[in-house]
Amino acid sequence: MSKVAVINQTGEKVSDLDLNPKVFGVETIDAxxxxxxxxxxxxxNRRAIAxxxxxxxxxxxxxxxxxxxxxxxxxxxxxxxxxxxxGGVTFGPRSNRNFxxxxxxxxxxxxxxxxxxDKVNDKKLVVIDSIDQTSKTNExxxxxxxxxxxxxxxKKLLLIVDRPSSELARxxxxxxxxxxxxxxxxxxxxxLNHDVIVTKDAVGIIEKTYLK
Numbered sequence: 173m174s175k176v177a178v179i180n181q182t183g184e185k186v187s188d189l190d191l192n193p194k195v196f197g198v199e200t201i202d203a204x205x206x207x208x209x210x211x212x213x214x215x216x217n218r219r220a221i222a223x224x225x226x227x228x229x230x231x232x233x234x235x236x237x238x239x240x241x242x243x244x245x246x247x248x249x250x251x252x253x254x255x256x257x258x259g260g261v262t263f264g265p266r267s268n269r270n271f272x273x274x275x276x277x278x279x280x281x282x283x284x285x286x287x288x289x290d291k292v293n294d295k296k297l298v299v300i301d302s303i304d305q306t307s308k309t310n311e312x313x314x315x316x317x318x319x320x321x322x323x324x325x326x327k328k329l330l331l332i333v334d335r336p337s338s339e340l341a342r343x344x345x346x347x348x349x350x351x352x353x354x355x356x357x358x359x360x361x362x363x364l365n366h367d368v369i370v371t372k373d374a375v376g377i378i379e380k381t382y383l384k
Contacts, residue, residue: 176292178299178372181315183322186301189372191292192379198289202282209283209360212275220271224264227252232259280360281382287363288378297368298323299375303331307339309346316350319369330366332358334373356381 174197178187232252240247254262291297306312316329329350336354344352351362355377
């Protein structure tokens with residue numbers, strides 16, 4: 173097992189923690205499975221907005237515009253024809269399109285473990301002993317900025333806690349570059365886009381939840 177230092181909220185080391193190598197120390201970094209997991213998450217969250225009406229949905233009379241023969245004009249059966257102005261659209265985008273991609277649970281876990289391992293190797297994941305519950309954005313921002321500075325993390329931070337907290341969620345709502353997640357609700361996109369701060373209790377929940 174690999175060891176990481178557990179620090180407090182001021183950035184000082186308080187102890188060491190053994191990380192499970194099955195979660196935080198996979199031997200093979202598979203970029204392809206991570207890419208597929210990201211595609212699956214983004215596609216499954218995608219909702220079609222563009223929607224066009226076909227000839228059966230646009231407004232207009234169903235009457236034949238003129239008789240079939242004898243006028244010298246081309247035959248026409250409806251003013252709602254796609255050939256006409258204000259007519260229906262042929263093969264246009266529809267709101268019932270399905271972009272979803274199936275991602276097996278085992279593939280998701282493999283991608284998750286790959287990202288966590290990469291974060292540990294790049295020193296972009298730190299473990300803290302605890303985090304004070306607060307709903308004050310300014311107070312939380314100063315605390316995270318100080319901690320990130322001492323741990324050499326970036327400005328985009330993901331805090332992983334052992335259980336959901338309405339107070340922390342309220343405080344993070346005004347921090348556009350940072351997020352908070354419960355340990356049993358992780359996703360690959362947020363992990364990739366942020367440097368990670370995880371509480372000591374949340375580490376055990378991650379191992380327990382995703383090693384089933």
